[in-house]
Amino acid sequence: VRLGGEVVDLRALHEAGALAGLNVPPRALFGARLDGVLALEPAAWEALRARLADLLADGGARVPTGARHRIRAVTLELPFTVADYVDFYASERHAAALGRILRPGGDPLPPNWRHMPLAYHGRSGTVRVTGTPVRRPRGQLPRPDGPVFGPTERLDIEVELGAVIGGPPSDGPLAPADAGERVFGYVLVNDWSARDIQRWEYQPLGPFLGKSFLTSISAWVVPAAALAPHMVPAPAQDPVPLPHLREADRRVPDIALEVELAPAGAPPATIARTNARHLYWTAGQMLAHLTSNGATLAPGDLCASGTISGPGDGEGGSLVELTLDGTRPLRLPDGSQRAFLQDGDTVTIRGVAGEGAAAVHLGEVAGTVVPAG
Amino acid sequence: VRLGGEVVDLRALHEAGALAGLNVPPRALFGARLDGVLALEPAAWEALRARLADLLADGGARVPTGARHRIRAVTLELPFTVADYVDFYASERHAAALGRILRPGGDPLPPNWRHMPLAYHGRSGTVRVTGTPVRRPRGQLPRPDGPVFGPTERLDIEVELGAVIGGPPSDGPLAPADAGERVFGYVLVNDWSARDIQRWEYQPLGPFLGKSFLTSISAWVVPAAALAPHMVPAPAQDPVPLPHLREADRRVPDIALEVELAPAGAPPATIARTNARHLYWTAGQMLAHLTSNGATLAPGDLCASGTISGPGDGEGGSLVELTLDGTRPLRLPDGSQRAFLQDGDTVTIRGVAGEGAAAVHLGEVAGTVVPAG
Numbered sequence: 001v002r003l004g005g006e007v008v009d010l011r012a013l014h015e016a017g018a019l020a021g022l023n024v025p026p027r028a029l030f031g032a033r034l035d036g037v038l039a040l041e042p043a044a045w046e047a048l049r050a051r052l053a054d055l056l057a058d059g060g061a062r063v064p065t066g067a068r069h070r071i072r073a074v075t076l077e078l079p080f081t082v083a084d085y086v087d088f089y090a091s092e093r094h095a096a097a098l099g100r101i102l103r104p105g106g107d108p109l110p111p112n113w114r115h116m117p118l119a120y121h122g123r124s125g126t127v128r129v130t131g132t133p134v135r136r137p138r139g140q141l142p143r144p145d146g147p148v149f150g151p152t153e154r155l156d157i158e159v160e161l162g163a164v165i166g167g168p169p170s171d172g173p174l175a176p177a178d179a180g181e182r183v184f185g186y187v188l189v190n191d192w193s194a195r196d197i198q199r200w201e202y203q204p205l206g207p208f209l210g211k212s213f214l215t216s217i218s219a220w221v222v223p224a225a226a227l228a229p230h231m232v233p234a235p236a237q238d239p240v241p242l243p244h245l246r247e248a249d250r251r252v253p254d255i256a257l258e259v260e261l262a263p264a265g266a267p268p269a270t271i272a273r274t275n276a277r278h279l280y281w282t283a284g285q286m287l288a289h290l291t292s293n294g295a296t297l298a299p300g301d302l303c304a305s306g307t308i309s310g311p312g313d314g315e316g317g318s319l320v321e322l323t324l325d326g327t328r329p330l331r332l333p334d335g336s337q338r339a340f341l342q343d344g345d346t347v348t349i350r351g352v353a354g355e356g357a358a359a360v361h362l363g364e365v366a367g368t369v370v371p372a373g
Numbered sequence: 374v375r376l377g378g379e380v381v382d383l384r385a386l387h388e389a390g391a392l393a394g395l396n397v398p399p400r401a402l403f404g405a406r407l408d409g410v411l412a413l414e415p416a417a418w419e420a421l422r423a424r425l426a427d428l429l430a431d432g433g434a435r436v437p438t439g440a441r442h443r444i445r446a447v448t449l450e451l452p453f454t455v456a457d458y459v460d461f462y463a464s465e466r467h468a469a470a471l472g473r474i475l476r477p478g479g480d481p482l483p484p485n486w487r488h489m490p491l492a493y494h495g496r497s498g499t500v501r502v503t504g505t506p507v508r509r510p511r512g513q514l515p516r517p518d519g520p521v522f523g524p525t526e527r528l529d530i531e532v533e534l535g536a537v538i539g540g541p542p543s544d545g546p547l548a549p550a551d552a553g554e555r556v557f558g559y560v561l562v563n564d565w566s567a568r569d570i571q572r573w574e575y576q577p578l579g580p581f582l583g584k585s586f587l588t589s590i591s592a593w594v595v596p597a598a599a600l601a602p603h604m605v606p607a608p609a610q611d612p613v614p615l616p617h618l619r620e621a622d623r624r625v626p627d628i629a630l631e632v633e634l635a636p637a638g639a640p641p642a643t644i645a646r647t648n649a650r651h652l653y654w655t656a657g658q659m660l661a662h663l664t665s666n667g668a669t670l671a672p673g674d675l676c677a678s679g680t681i682s683g684p685g686d687g688e689g690g691s692l693v694e695l696t697l698d699g700t701r702p703l704r705l706p707d708g709s710q711r712a713f714l715q716d717g718d719t720v721t722i723r724g725v726a727g728e729g730a731a732a733v734h735l736g737e738v739a740g741t742v743v744p745a746g
Contacts, residue, residue: 084498089578102577110576115520116513120578121494121585125457125542125671137666138546140489140615147488149615149665169498172746173511197666203483204475205462205493206579212494213666242513242522292522293510293570293586294746298498373545373667 001052002220002363003060007074008052012067018055022047034080034221038166038184038299045166045184049223076131076219079187080164082124083300085215086290087160087191089118090281092235093309097321102199114239117281117289119306122191123212127302129219130365136343136372137213139197151372152194154326155341158307159257159317159349160189161276163283164221165301174291176247180284182297185221186253188351188365189304192216195320195340217302218351218363226360230254230353234282244292245285252279255353255362257308257317264344266334274310274317276351343371374425375593375736376433380447381425385440391428395420407453407594411539411557411672418539418557422596449504449592452560453537455497456673458588459663460533460564462491463654465608466682470694475572487612490654490662492679495564496585500675502592503561507740509716510586512570524745525567527699528714531680532630532690532722533562534649536656537594538674547664549620553657555670558594559626561724561738562677565589568693568713590675591724591736599733603627603726607655617665618658625652628726628735630681630690637717639707647683647690649724716744 001008010029013019019029024044028036037045055062089095092109095118099108112118136155140147166184174182191211198210231251240246255276262268281289283303291297307317316322319340323329326339341347346369351362374381383402386392392402397417401409410418428435462468465482468491472481485491509528513520539557547555564584571583604624613619628649635641654662656676664670680690689695692713696702699712714720719742724735 084496112513112520112573112576116574118574118578119581121496121581123457123494123668124497125674126668135667138617139666140485146612147485147615149617194666200485201489201491202577202579203485204575204579205491206575206577208492208494209662209666209668212663212668239519242520244511244522289582290585293512293567293582294508295496295499295582295585301498 001056003056005071006060007069007071008056008060008063009067009069012064013055016064016067018064019051022051024048032077035300038080038164040166042167042181045223046225049225076129078127078129079219079221081300082127082302083298085122085124085127085302086119087122087304087306088281088286089306090279090286091306091308091317092280093278093311094307094317094321097309097316101320101325115241116245117286119286119290120206122215124302126212127215127217130216130367132214132216132367134192134214134367134369136369137194137197138372139194139209140200141196142200147200152196153340154195155369156193156195156319157259157347158191158193159259159272159274160191160304160307161253161255162187162189162217162302162304165297165303166299170291170297172294173244174288174297176245176282176284176288179287179291180282182287183224183283185223186227186362187221188218188349188362190216190347190349190365190367191304192367216365216367218365220363222360222362227253227353230360232277235278235280237280245288247282247284250282252277252282253353255351258350260348261332261338262346263332263334263336263342268348269333271330272314272316272322274308274315276305276308278308278310279305341369343369345369374429376429378444379433380442380444381429381433381436382440382442385437386428389437389440391437392424395424397421405450408673411453411537413539415540415554418596419598422598449502451500451502452592452594454673455500455675456671458495458497458500458675459492460495460677460679461654461659462679463652463659464679464681464690465653466651466684467680467690467694470682470689474693474698488614489618490659492659492663493579495588497675499585500588500590503589503738503740505587505589505740506743507565507587508743509745510567510570511745512567512582513573514569515573520573525569526713527568528742529566529568529692530632530720531564531566532632532645532647533564533677533680534626534628535560535562535590535675535677538670538676539672543664543670545667546617547661547670549618549655549657549661552660552664553655555660556597556656558596559600559735560594561591561722561735563589563720563722563738563740564677565740566691589738589740591738593736595733595735600626600726603733605650608651608653610653618661620655620657623655625650625655626726628724630722630724633721634705634711635719636705636707636709636715641721642706644703645687645689645695647681647688649678649681651681651683652678714742716742718742
């Protein structure tokens with residue numbers, strides 16, 4: 001558990017007797033990952049969280065010294081074992097922006113977009129923790145005379161929020177309100193994308209190698225309960241969705257998201273600001289859709305929102321949007337331009353809900369591009 | 374390990390000392406699933422297989438009685454924990470048949486199809502063992518006035534062969550010949566599909582809920598080594614693929630596949646016969662493609678071929694092909710007709726390589742359709 005600039009070791013808390021009386025098997029707390037906690041019932045998460053909130057209050061004065069470590073002294077690892085990774089497409093601005101680029105002159109949104117939270121399965125085996133180098137992928141790049149194989153020339157980011165699922169596996173379809181309660185917490189996600197590979201491969205089966213080389217997530221899962229005070233009404237929906245996707249009180253998290261790009265050896269520049277409150281579909285609706293055919297929702301599932309874009313200039317959650325498919329490169333403070341990422345670039349996404357002392361920080365997800373191997 | 378109509382317990386073999394001297398940690402043999410074996414190096418699989426072949430020869434006369442169980446006395450479970458599940462689209466006849474149905478008048482094959490083995494990620498959490506009931510999924514069904522939500526009216530099968538990956542996780546792109554050596558063995562796959570849900574949802578992100586309700590696999594993983602004598606030259610490729618997908622000796626398994634459909638209370642009828650030798654892309658090419666962007670191949674990954682269809686009548690690996698999208702229903706011996714599956718129908722897929730005493734049986738994958746919940 002993170003406590004400001006420190007890390008508190010749950011095993012040491014347990015051994016000091018500070019977690020006594022909770023209905024949580026100690027083994028759930030001892031793993032290198034949160035898997036044991038995610039497998040517990042939501043009531044157990046809540047009990048654990050309440051105890052930790054109590055222990056960690058007042059700057060952690062009640063935490064035994066031996067259970068505290070400076071964050072710089074620990075190596076951050078993947079916080080949980082990813083079961084299935086599903087990537088949604090829940091931001092209207094993003095879907096419409098891509099539609100205008102990919103299908104100029106047509107309706108920017110696909111005909112099914114307002115009826116269901118579209119999604120596809122990503123590669124769970126290449127979800128990695130923040131800081132993992134971003135090896136520029138090779139792939140088939142479209143050319144007038146046919147494809148060639150080489151390093152992507154259109155390496156991009158996607159700013160997303162990921163819902164981390166906990167609790168026993170679901171059995172049958174879930175209503176949005178019930179499905180939302182399966183969300184243990186949230187991580188920041190950067191779903192690195194190779195736009196040229198993606199464009200050539202994605203018809204008719206959807207994105208595959210343009211995405212599967214790497215998906216980065218932040219090292220800390222922020223409990224959904226911590227974000228509860230920061231849930232705000234979701235955008236209105238027209239048409240009203242089918243009954244199984246209707247939710248009485250649709251809310252989305254008010255998380256301000258900021259994207260920094262730092263060329264090698266140069267200071268970082270903020271290239272985008274957006275907010276998770278722009279998501280058209282709520283987490284409950286996305287998960288209700290996912291389970292509507294009877295598919296099981298299991299602990300460790302990662303359900304990402306898809307790229308989160310806002311309505312204004314500089315609010316795109318990907319370079320393909322910010323640069324209009326590379327036609328209007330960004331100008332960086334060091335004088336360089338970026339249509340897509342160059343080797344040596346570091347991208348950092350940060351998220352925060354609220355302000356001041358009550359702010360809930362989602363940490364960061366960062367990665368530096370290294371040349372194709 | 375299966376021995377005719379019996380099952381041999383590896384743990385009992387170990388305890389009887391019959392596996393002594395192998396460089397295989399006993400713990401790898403003791404799990405309820407093959408996960409421990411899949412994590413070993415290929416040399417260890419080979420050593421284990423050689424020892425078992427020796428022990429099980431002559432009808433198993435050298436197998437201690439306590440290590441043998443009649444197959445009817447055991448419950449078959451999922452043979453391995455599925456890591457990532459990737460479904461390819463490697464049968465030319467199938468891709469072209471679907472193209473003619475979905476894009477009438479156009480080129481039946483997508484423009485990228487002959488350049489790469491197309492694929493998408495499926496839901497690993499809903500891969501189940503043969504015999505699991507097939508609950509008819511609900512979903513959004515397209516109607517002229519907009520979608521409605523209800524049980525699928527176009528429940529279908531997909532006859533596939535699944536490559537089960539073993540060995541340490543890969544690090545970087547693999548050449549086809551090296552990638553092919555990562556295949557520990559094969560299972561039969563029925564990738565149940567709801568064609569109406571699929572058709573409405575699949576643009577632009579690919580299949581999702583039309584597939585994710587259930588994928589069934591056979592209970593036994595047949596080692597690739599056992600199929601080695603049954604590998605035959607793969608269909609010629611035009612154009613020659615890009616260098617990273619070229620393979621000197623392209624081979625596919627000569628596995629005869631048979632599909633039976635039995636209405637509730639009626640005897641089964643064979644509705645299709647096809648063969649895995651029709652696959653246009655080899656397993657090595659598929660896995661080379663999958664890793665070409667640097668994606669890791671990990672033990673427990675399931676890489677299915679996609680529907681396997683042959684060139685003749687009655688050789689389609691799905692009902693949508695066999696019935697021309699439902700327009701030419703099959704006539705069954707009990708007098709009924711089938712455009713798509715009805716509740717109570719049992720579908721069984723069997724596979725066998727070779728004939729007579731030397732035949733290698735892949736067992737079966739079966740499921741009975743039960744009404745929507």
